[in-house]
Amino acid sequence: MKFNIALLAGDGIGPEVIDQAVKVSDAVAKKFGHEITWQPALTGAAAIDAVGEPYPDETHEVCKNADAVLFGAIGHPKFDNDPSAKVRPEQGLLKMRKALGLFANVRPTFTFPSLLDKSPLKQERIEGTDLVFLRELTGGIYFGEKGRRDGGETAFDNCVYTRAEVQRLAKKGFELAMTRSKKLCCVDKANVLETSRLWRETVQAMEKDYPEVEVSYEFVDAVAMRLVQWPNSYDVLITENLFGDILTDEASVISGSMGLMPSASMGADIALFEPIHGSYPQATGLNIANPMATVLSAAMMFETAFNLPEEGKAIRDAVNSALAKGIVTEDLADSGKSYGTTEVGDWLAANI
Numbered sequence: 001m002k003f004n005i006a007l008l009a010g011d012g013i014g015p016e017v018i019d020q021a022v023k024v025s026d027a028v029a030k031k032f033g034h035e036i037t038w039q040p041a042l043t044g045a046a047a048i049d050a051v052g053e054p055y056p057d058e059t060h061e062v063c064k065n066a067d068a069v070l071f072g073a074i075g076h077p078k079f080d081n082d083p084s085a086k087v088r089p090e091q092g093l094l095k096m097r098k099a100l101g102l103f104a105n106v107r108p109t110f111t112f113p114s115l116l117d118k119s120p121l122k123q124e125r126i127e128g129t130d131l132v133f134l135r136e137l138t139g140g141i142y143f144g145e146k147g148r149r150d151g152g153e154t155a156f157d158n159c160v161y162t163r164a165e166v167q168r169l170a171k172k173g174f175e176l177a178m179t180r181s182k183k184l185c186c187v188d189k190a191n192v193l194e195t196s197r198l199w200r201e202t203v204q205a206m207e208k209d210y211p212e213v214e215v216s217y218e219f220v221d222a223v224a225m226r227l228v229q230w231p232n233s234y235d236v237l238i239t240e241n242l243f244g245d246i247l248t249d250e251a252s253v254i255s256g257s258m259g260l261m262p263s264a265s266m267g268a269d270i271a272l273f274e275p276i277h278g279s280y281p282q283a284t285g286l287n288i289a290n291p292m293a294t295v296l297s298a299a300m301m302f303e304t305a306f307n308l309p310e311e312g313k314a315i316r317d318a319v320n321s322a323l324a325k326g327i328v329t330e331d332l333a334d335s336g337k338s339y340g341t342t343e344v345g346d347w348l349a350a351n352i
């Protein structure tokens with residue numbers, strides 16, 4: 001098969017981890033007889049520097065016309081440390097998600113058998129953890145009206161959700177739960193927030209369409225606690241944009257490193273695959289970033305966007321075997337030997 005993939009490397013470690021995912025994807029294509037054409041395009045601070053905006057129209061055209069998008073990360077300290085900056089890399093990420101209609105961000109959290117001792121959590125608590133967050137990605141407080149008043153002394157960010165937005169995300173959650181253990185947790189703050197009450201009411205009304213799914217409703221603060229206390233008590237969790245962003249970073253410590261967790265952002269017409277981490281600016285150019293989250297995002301791309309599970313499995317097998325053999329970057333090496341980002345990528349590509 002032939003694939004045309006938009007490649008948005010972005011900033012910081014983005015280009016370094018994307019290079020490894022490209023290497024590994026090319027190795028998969030070679031092994032299984034596919035042809036990939038990569039279409040690089042600008043985004044983030046790199047795009048601001050080059051053309052003055054973080055998600056240029058040309059990049060949108062490339063994405064729209066691709067079979068899938070592979071995304072690294074965006075963000076640069078020169079913007080993070082300047083709250084008054086009018087144009088920011090993150091605006092590009094949000095614009096891209098909205099413009100491509102990527103409303104459902106699938107963020108799995110799982111453990112690797114060879115890494116159980118790398119998590120700061122007790123082994124018996126995390127063993128067998130295999131859960132999936134469905135994070136709503138194009139609504140909520142990130143997209144509501146924001147601004148200042150009172151001469152800049154008061155700031156506001158509005159959180160808005162429509163019933164239709166909740167329904168389409170929850171539908172995906174129910175459907176996913178039906179393919180797994182038929183357990184769904186709706187994470188909200190319905191004791192305080194009106195948007196959360198709309199979430200809860202909407203999901204409750206959908207329960208009758210999925211009688212086999214056991215639905216629980218939990219407040220986000222309690223989930224933040226139970227997620228690290230008994231992570232394997234969860235299976236599919238649905239939640240709004242901000243809560244999902246925060247909880248999935250927290251959940252990444254279960255696996256052992258933020259550099260391991262992939263994601264798929266699904267829309268009606270196109271899907272984008274990206275690690276859950278950011279541009280990790282401290283590591284830029286040092287060849288130390290873990291590329292596995294991005295490599296595993298490429299595995300999700302083969303499985304989800306191209307419906308090629310064997311190709312995805314070939315990538316997952318290579319990652320598992322690298323982890324078992326200790327071919328890992330410094331975030332997972334403890335006092336043992338660590339490998340560079342490029343060495344890990346080379347090893348994975350050679351072992352597909």
Ligand SMILES: NC(=O)C1=CN([C@@H]2O[C@H](COP(=O)(O)OP(=O)(O)OC[C@H]3O[C@@H](n4cnc5c(N)ncnc54)[C@H](O)[C@@H]3O)[C@@H](O)[C@H]2O)C=CC1
Pocket residue numbers: 013017072073074075076077080090093257258259274276277278279280281282288289290291293331
């Ligand atoms: N999707 C995206 O492009 C995202 C972009 N950002 C942006 O990234 C920049 C940095 O944000 P931070 O809050 O520091 O989040 P971050 O995710 O970049 O890094 C947080 C910490 O996670 C660890 N980490 C992240 N990626 C890793 C990797 N591949 N290998 C090993 N360890 C890794 C490091 O310990 C790092 O200090 C900011 O400009 C932020 O806005 C943040 C999150 C998501």
Ligand SMILES: CC(C)CC(=O)C(=O)O
Pocket residue numbers: 090093094245276277
């Ligand atoms: C930079 C944010 C807008 C996004 C984020 O943290 C994420 O998608 O995980």
Ligand SMILES: [Mg+2]
Pocket residue numbers: 245246249276
């Ligand atoms: Mg985040």
